[in-house]
Amino acid sequence: MAAQASPALHARCAAAFAAHALAGQPRPQGAAGPPSASPPDDRSGDAKIFRVIHDGAPRRLHEMLLERYRHGRSAAWAGSFYPARVRLDGAPVDEHTAVRAGQQIAYCHFREDEPPPGPPPVLLHEDEWLVAVLKPDRMPVNPAGVFYFSALAIRMREELGNPELTPLHRLDLETSGVLLFSRRRAHLGRFHRLFTDKALRKVYRALVHGHFPRERMEIAGRIVPDTGSAIHTRLRLEPSAAGPADAAAPGAVPADGSGGSLTRILGVAHHRSADGAPLSELLLEPVTGKTNQLRVHLAAVGHPIVGDKKYHPDEGVFLDWYAHRDFARLRQALLLPRQALHCQALSFLHPFSGNWLELSAPADVWAEKVRGLIVPADLRVPQGGTTGREEIPRRPA
Numbered sequence: 001m002a003a004q005a006s007p008a009l010h011a012r013c014a015a016a017f018a019a020h021a022l023a024g025q026p027r028p029q030g031a032a033g034p035p036s037a038s039p040p041d042d043r044s045g046d047a048k049i050f051r052v053i054h055d056g057a058p059r060r061l062h063e064m065l066l067e068r069y070r071h072g073r074s075a076a077w078a079g080s081f082y083p084a085r086v087r088l089d090g091a092p093v094d095e096h097t098a099v100r101a102g103q104q105i106a107y108c109h110f111r112e113d114e115p116p117p118g119p120p121p122v123l124l125h126e127d128e129w130l131v132a133v134l135k136p137d138r139m140p141v142n143p144a145g146v147f148y149f150s151a152l153a154i155r156m157r158e159e160l161g162n163p164e165l166t167p168l169h170r171l172d173l174e175t176s177g178v179l180l181f182s183r184r185r186a187h188l189g190r191f192h193r194l195f196t197d198k199a200l201r202k203v204y205r206a207l208v209h210g211h212f213p214r215e216r217m218e219i220a221g222r223i224v225p226d227t228g229s230a231i232h233t234r235l236r237l238e239p240s241a242a243g244p245a246d247a248a249a250p251g252a253v254p255a256d257g258s259g260g261s262l263t264r265i266l267g268v269a270h271h272r273s274a275d276g277a278p279l280s281e282l283l284l285e286p287v288t289g290k291t292n293q294l295r296v297h298l299a300a301v302g303h304p305i306v307g308d309k310k311y312h313p314d315e316g317v318f319l320d321w322y323a324h325r326d327f328a329r330l331r332q333a334l335l336l337p338r339q340a341l342h343c344q345a346l347s348f349l350h351p352f353s354g355n356w357l358e359l360s361a362p363a364d365v366w367a368e369k370v371r372g373l374i375v376p377a378d379l380r381v382p383q384g385g386t387t388g389r390e391e392i393p394r395r396p397a
Contacts, residue, residue, distance in 0.1 A: 005084035013084045013108040016047040021090070046111040048148050054099045061088060061099040065107075071322070073146060077113070085109075109148055117150040120159060124178060124359050129187055129352045131156070131165065132359045137176035137338045137369065141167050156181060169195065169289065174307070176369060177204070177343025178359050190351045195289060200348040203266065204284045204294060205366050207340035207374065208303040211270050212280035219263045219297040223290045230315050235292050237261075237300035262287040263297045269377030273335065279306065281370075283344075283379040294341060306373070307336035335373060342366050 056064070062082045070078050083093045087106040099105065118136065125132040135141065135152055143151040149158075157165045168180040168191050182191050194200040219237075226236040267283035280303065286293050292311075298304055299311035309318045309330075317333050327337040345360040367376050 005080045005082075009080065010084045012047075012110075016049065016108050017087055017106070019047075020049045046149075048109045050107045050109060050148075052105050052107075054103050054105055055101055058098055058100045061086070061093055061097045061105070062095060064099060065105075071145075081107075111149045114146055114148065114150045117155065121152060121156065122362075124361070125357065127350075127353060129183055130191075130350070131160070131181040131183060132346075133179055133181070134361055134365065135171050135176055135179040135343075137174050137342075140173045141170045141179065144173070152179065153181075168192065171343055172292070172295075172339070172341070174338040175341045175343065176365060177361050178346050179343070180346065180359075187352070194348050194351065198287060200346060202286055202289075202343065203345040204286065205342045205344050205376075205379070206282045206284055206294060206298065207271075207306045207336075207370050208280050208282060208298050209277070209306060210280060210303045211278045212265075212268050212282060212303050214268045216265055216268075216301075218265065219301055221261060221297075221300070223261050223293065223296050231310060231318055234310055234315075235296050237296050260288065261290045261293050261297070263294060267377075267379035269379055271374040271377075273373055279374060281374060281377050281379065295339070305339050305341050306370075307334050307339040308341070309334065309339070336370070338369075340370055340373075342369055 054064075065082065065086065066078060083095070083097075085108040086093050088097055088099060089103050090106070118139070121136065121139075122134040123131070124134055133152070133156065139155075140147050140151050142153050148154060153165070153167050157163055162183060164183065164185050166182050166185055166188060168182055168188070171177060171179055180191070182188050222238040223235050224238050226234040229236075264285040264287060265282060266285055269281040271279045271281060273279055282298075284294055290296075295305055295308055295311045299308070299313075304311050304313060309321045312318060312333060314333065317330055321327075321330060327334065342361065342365065344366065345358065347356070347358040349355075350357050363376075370376060
């Protein structure tokens with residue numbers, strides 16, 4: 001049966017598509033101002049047009065969209081989005097429309113389609129070149145899934161009235177903590193060198209399963225796709241030349257592009273949950289910045305992060321979450337609804353002002369994240385680090 005949408009939704013989507021099509025056209029010859037040489041923003045007020053080129057086999061368009069995009073959306077959405085919200089190569093569609101490789105699918109998204117955005121992000125620092133904010137653990141940095149207007153990057157651009165504001169790094173959806181933005185795209189190169197030159201020190205807090213060995217100082221190895229996993233985005237730690245992942249010896253900081261990764265353990269505190277299960281609170285320094293690095297490293301050495309669905313030892317936990325999005329079904333396995341990982345502090349020499357910056361999240365953010373499981377220990381970043389390695393930036397003397 002064909003899906004139904006209200007006449008009001010049809011009219012609103014038609015107006016949004018028309019506005020975005022007009023925004024992408026060059027100015028008429030002789031009009032004031034220079035011609036538009038850039039593509040349309042595809043965003044106007046409370047509407048956003050998403051566009052994608054189909055690269056699969058020919059199939060019925062409605063069926064393909066339902067299969068690919070229904071996760072995380074309501075049954076009401078599934079029954080009403082088509083055909084009002086969709087265009088194919090700029091033209092309206094119907095229940096019989098088929099899509100072929102190379103055709104452009106456009107979808108109309110509205111601000112109210114997203115979960116409530118919550119309170120404004122907390123500003124930790126701002127200057128002429130840089131903004132630092134406290135990222136909540138239920139907000140993505142960049143648009144993804146059902147999040148666009150409530151993604152942190154878009155929200156901060158709107159809050160500060162600056163369309164050039166660009167995140168300098170990312171934190172996973174469920175990871176909270178300090179996040180940096182550049183005010184101008186022209187400054188991105190100099191800021192990115194802080195990361196490529198390992199001139200920015202990052203300190204994270206994590207709560208993991210089991211009692212982590214206090215004598216362990218590092219975790220190192222190559223992070224590669226976990227081709228044997230049922231979770232297609234899952235990664236794993238490959239044994240390094242020094243030995244297996246759970247016995248990696250201290251080694252040199254991997255060169256950029258090598259695939260190598262290195263995490264230092266700066267502090268360990270042992271806890272027990274209310275039912276007696278062993279837990280460990282860790283202070284961590286990821287020297288490299290690979291995708292999912294801390295999550296992969298800690299899972300590889302047998303101490304996965306509490307609440308981490310993707311790297312839980314039982315892959316069925318993630319698959320159940322993906323299908324149902326219901327924490328109550330998985331409470332015993334996960335303990336927390338979101339992963340207990342938090343970017344506590346960043347420190348670096350500001351490449352424009354020359355000032356040494358130490359940016360920290362308020363202590364109560366971490367305490368609230370693990371509330372009900374532990375009372376956080378007083379783990380402090382050691383002055384000079386745990387290994388004395390000179391490549392880690394320190395406050396200038």
